[in-house]
Structure formats: structure tokens, C-alpha cells
Amino acid sequence: MDFKDTPEEAIFRTECAQWLATHATPKSAGQHQTFDSLAERISASRAWQATKAANGFGAITWPKALGGRGGSPIQEVIFREEEAKYNVPASVFNVSLGMVIPSLLVHGSDEVRARYVAPALQGKELWCQLLSEPNAGSDLGMIRTQAKRCEDGRDGWIISGQKVWTSFAQFAEFGMVLTRTDPDQAKFAGMTSFFVDMQTPGIEIRPIRQANGQEEFNEVFFNDVYVPDEQRVGDIGNGWRVTMTALMNERLSIGGVLPADLWQKLARNIQSQHRAVNDQSILNRLNEIYIHAHGLWLMQCRGLTALGQGKEPGPELSVAKIIAAKTLSDYCELMMDLEGSKGLLSAAEHGSHWQLIEDLWYGAAGIRIAGGTDEIVKNNVGERVLGLPPEPRLDKGKTFRELVSN
Amino acid sequence: MNFEFSEDQLQFRQEIRRFMVNEAPLSKTRAILESSEHLDRTVWQSMQAMGIQNIMSPEQCGGFGLGAYELCISAEEIGRQLAPIPSLGCLYLAQQLLLQCEPSNIRDDALSKIGEGSIGCLVVNIDDHASTDIQLADNMLTGTNELVHNANEADLFICHAKDSQGNQYITLSYRDTSMNTRALSLLDNSCSAGTVTLTQTPALILASGDDCNKILERCLNHAAILLSFEQLGAADSALEMATRYASERSAFGRIIGSYQGIKHKLVDAYTLNQLARVHCYYAAWAMASSPDDVSKAAATAIISSSKAMSFIAKENIQTHGGMGYTWEMDCHLFLKRSRHYAVALGPETHWQQQLSSCLLAHSTC
């Protein structure tokens, strides 16, 4: 075991550092880029993605033929570690480049890949993921948004229904939508995926205000939206596989969630307060945050090592999201507690560095829900990793139509 | 042994609950959060008409002269509605401090004013983080305090001050042009806190010398007990909200409350709330009739109620899934408030230290 860069890794790190030094400004301690609006953050993130893509850093692990670097997952992490030292906008491309496009690469046609992958990589076209519905979140197999074959001779489909919680839909150029094409099959069997231009007539997007007052996610209504058959992704009835390909791709993205210097910041803060340094309960909380944050990093290192050896990363990474959300929340609350009674002030009083704490604190509550709730993750790990018997399932052997009429 | 509120007190709770549910629905808290105001004066006025500001005031001040229990009960009901009123600054801090002072015309006038609906605040060092430096010279106050609960709306200011020799005083001033308050932006803007700057502000003396420490200590303990009741109400309210949703929403063909992942979570919350409840009741008893136990009981009550509130505020969101993360649902009102309560009277470590010191001091009996 060895945590030092190999000679090749060290060369790559230097290359990243040199490139970053000429294209971005280094962060001063604790600095965090803030924007007046989400729209501004999105454009800044698009511009930074374009710069990276133009210089071969847009998607480290993608093949060169697709505009990527043909690099390894470990190189991806090295780049992220170096990038985190610079004052660059937080990426809004996790869904776009981390989930939707990878699924399109697997399930899309050659023409579709040729047209859509490059602009997405360059940040020109942002993609969103239209899965959840008001009555189908954890139970995604129950989506009702319908896609019906056109009956007027056009070779296409009419989509109608409602999606909800779609992150960045109001800014996205395109979206991947999961629909029901055959209600008379079992719930996972009768679904089909399409991609849509978000400007298509009949698509109506209404931002939803979140707990923190910001509007990142949306309700998206499909009012008889025409979609040509060329925009179908994968076979008819294969929507669940297309969706799973997208969701499985999320696994190694922990590095992006937890700031690498999380516990160091906290330790510095504690060190500057005489009382806190002498308070074992505070120190214990610091220790616990370190145990979790560093533990996550180590789990990621194991996963990367496995990938480097051509193996599958271990299943323990499935619980990473649960640990990450809790660690973030604990971190923010300790930072607040260290301010004493002033911990109740907002970033408007504390200064812009505090915006990160507020954003992470609210964000942690969202992470516990988005992309599979804590409870659903635990059910999955219990059943798939520990091999425990599944919960009694009431939907086995029934068609979607039967399930809905119940 | 009798560890329960009396029939009259339970009856009183029913009345206050009905009253608060009508007068202060959560929509009012939400409206304050969305406005530039930090309190709802109509709620405060109808509470005054109901007599809540007069519960513990002595009769010569127009009050009912009741003990701590009724105010504790009211605090719990205020918490259930997350009512946007200056309960912490005025009822738990300023009024409790006045009640600790020797009766005098100055004190009684102030209590009468609060009873009539005026808002009081306490300009004191809550902890070492928010600095305060108020000097008294020739019956005039000068100085600044960085964080005072409900200062911005206050009509009367009770200050902890020192003179040039370092002697301590507790003083009373009425709002005039010599004082400047600035509302602070908070994580939970349905609450209110501000900075206070005094420049040659006329002051009346309520107490001086060594008495000041004793008065302040008791006052902060009482405030902690009352805030614990408020949190307890809020925690119960959040648990009810979560339980309601878990009984209605279904996933995978089952009501989500039938899954142990949800059911056990809510029972964990219930357990924390019930532990907090008995510690709150014990603290109410100490406040009413056992001053020697107040320090220990106040610390226990606030630690356990903060823990309960912080847990259910998060798990209520979690139980609601994506809905819980929206502005439209009330879950975030509880989340924001949970952080406010957690540090408003100093962070948990402060109370943990107080509790362990009490326990060590009593280790031999």
C-alpha cells in the first residue's frame, strides 16, 4: 500500500497544476465562489466546462474519440483534487456528463452520439434527467407519464404527463425522459426512454422553490408533446435499463461532494479558539467528522485501486452517500456551534465564506433524498450486499395497469 | 408523589392550544419569513389580550401572579406553532430577569408595560462569542452588544453594565433616540435578533453589585427552561407532521409508515421527545419550587430538547422525501428553527459543562 503518486500520476498532477495555474486563479483559504443568481452560476459553470473541454480536461475518463482524455479514474480524481485548489464555479454538469450522456453513449444510436456528445462536453448544451413524478420517487417503476405512438402517420410519439424535482430543467437544452409505453406489462418492463429538446412545444417548466429559498429543481409538464422516434433511446420497453445505466454511473462521484479540506478547516477554526481546544466534546466531534470524511476518501481510494486493476469496486461504496450527507451536516453544525450564539446568524452577517456552510447544510438534507433516499439505499444494501431476504413485495406478478387501479 | 400538571393546568393547556392554533397558524410564521418583518404584532397583541404576558407578573403589576407552570405550558404551545413572537427576548429573558429583581417602582413599571404588550429585551452577554461592552457613568449607558434577542422591536431594554470601577449593574431604559438597534439577518428569519448601540442612554437601576450575577444566572436558567418547553412543542409538532405524512404517502404499494425504515425513525423521534418532556417537566418543577435544582434541571432540559428538536427537524424532511425539501411544505420552517434554538442561549457545550459541573458537585450525596 502506498498513497504517494506513482511517477506517472505525479507527472499528470504536475500537468494539471500547470494548466490550472494558467487558466484559473488560486483560492485563498476558505474562499468559495458565490453568485448573485443561479443563472449566473450556470453560465460561469458552462464557460469553465468549455475551457476545460477545449484543453482536454473536459472529461478525463472518456475516450479520446469522444473528446475525452482517455484517462483513468485515478486521473479524474487527481484533476479534481487540483481543481479544488482554484477558484472555479461548482459544476452543474454532474447529471449531464455524469449520468445522462454516459447512458446515451451506451444506448444511443451512432447519429445521436455524433450530434449530441460534443456540445454537452463543451458545456454548450446542458442535460437534465426527467425521472421522478409526484407519485413515483423511490418507487420509480410507477411513473405514469405516457408515450403513445402517433396515430396520424408521423413516425413518432406523443408524451403526456408530469415530472417533478427535475434539477436545472429551466436551464437545460435537453432532457432524458422516462415514460410508460405499455401499461399492460409489469411495471419495470413497459417503460421507454426518450430525449427531448426542452424548448419543444407542449413542455412547460415551473421552478420549485427549495427549503433554502433557491430554485434549482422544477416541475415539468408534458402537454401532448410530439417526439420523433429517432429520439427514442434504447429499445421500446428498455427504459429501465437506460435509466439504470445513468444511475449506476454516479458511484465514484464522492470526491465531488465532500470538500477535501473539510476537517482541516474545522481543525484550524477550533485551534483559533482557546475554549474549543480545551473542550473534549468539541474535539470528539472533530474526530468523528475526520473519521467519516477520511474514511470516505479511503473507501474511494480502494474503489479506484480496484478499477485500476481492472476489477469492480467493492459494494461498500453504496453507503458512501449516506456517510457523506451526515458528515456534511455534522460539519456545518459544528462550524455553527463554534460561533456560539452567533451561530444563528446568516451568511449576510458572517460574510460570504459562510454561504458555503449554509449551502452545504441545506444541501446535506437534499443529498439524503436525491438519487435514492437513505432508506432506499439501506434496503438495497441489505438485500443486494448482505443478501437479506427482500421486503414483502405487493407488486410482484402484476401489470402496471393492475397496480394503478389498486 | 405527583409528577403531572394539575387538572386546572391541563385545562389551561387546552385553552392555550386552541388559542394558539387559531391565532398563530404556521402560515403566519411563513409570512414573517418571507417579509422584512421579524415578528407578527397581531399575534403578540392577541396574546396580550389573552393575558400570556401577565401570567407570572405579580398582581400589583396587573399580572396573575401565577407560578412557572402556566408559562411553561404556554411556551410549549408557542413552540408547537413556531409562533413569530418575541417570546425568547421578552418573556423568557427580560421578564424573567425582572421577576428575579427586588420589587421596586422601576421594576413594577417595567413588568406592567410588558403586561400591556410592550416588548422587552435583555442586553447581556449570552456567551463569549457575541461581545458586549456596556458602561454606566452618571446614570447613562454607553456601549454596544452584538447580539440581543428581539432588540429591534423592543420598547424597553434591560442591560447588564459596569461602571469605571468594574461594579456591576442591571439597568432599565426605555427606547429613545440615544439608542440604535440594527436587525441582524438570521438563518431563521422568523426569529429576531439585533445589535444594540447605546450612547448616553438614561438608565434606571434595577440591581447592583454581587446580586447581579445571581440574578443573571437564575434568569438564564429560567430562559433555558422556557426555551426548552418551546422546543419540545416544536419537536412534537414536527413529529406529528411526519407521522401524518407517513400515514398517507405510499411507495411500492404500501403506506410508507409501514416500512420499518420510517416507523423506527419516527419512534426514535418519539423516544427523544418523551425524554425531553420529562426533563422539561422536572425543570418546570425546579423553577416553581426547588431553586437548588434549577441549574442542573435547566441544562438537562435544554440539552435533551435540543437533541429531540434537531433530530425530528431533519427526519421530518427525510420522511417527506422530495416534498420535504421544498419551500411549499412547512418542514424547512422546523429545520431553520432547530438551528436557532440550538445556539440561541449558547451552544450545547456550554450547557453540557454546566450539567457535568452540577453532577460532579453532587457526587457525594
Ligand SMILES: Cc1cc2nc3c(=O)[nH]c(=O)nc-3n(C[C@H](O)[C@H](O)[C@H](O)COP(=O)(O)OP(=O)(O)OC[C@H]3O[C@@H](n4cnc5c(N)ncnc54)[C@H](O)[C@@H]3O)c2cc1C
Ligand atoms: C435536491 C434534489 C434534487 C433532485 N433532482 C432530481 C432530478 O434531477 N431528476 C429526478 O428525476 N429526480 C430528482 N430528485 C427526486 C428524487 O430522486 C426523489 O425525491 C427521491 O427518489 C425520493 O422520492 P419521493 O420524493 O417521491 O419520496 P418517497 O418515495 O415518497 O419517499 C418518502 C419517504 O419514504 C421512504 N420510503 C419509501 N419507500 C421505502 C421503503 N421501501 N422502505 C423504507 N422507506 C421507504 C423514503 O426513504 C422517504 O423517506 C431530486 C430530489 C432532490 C431532493
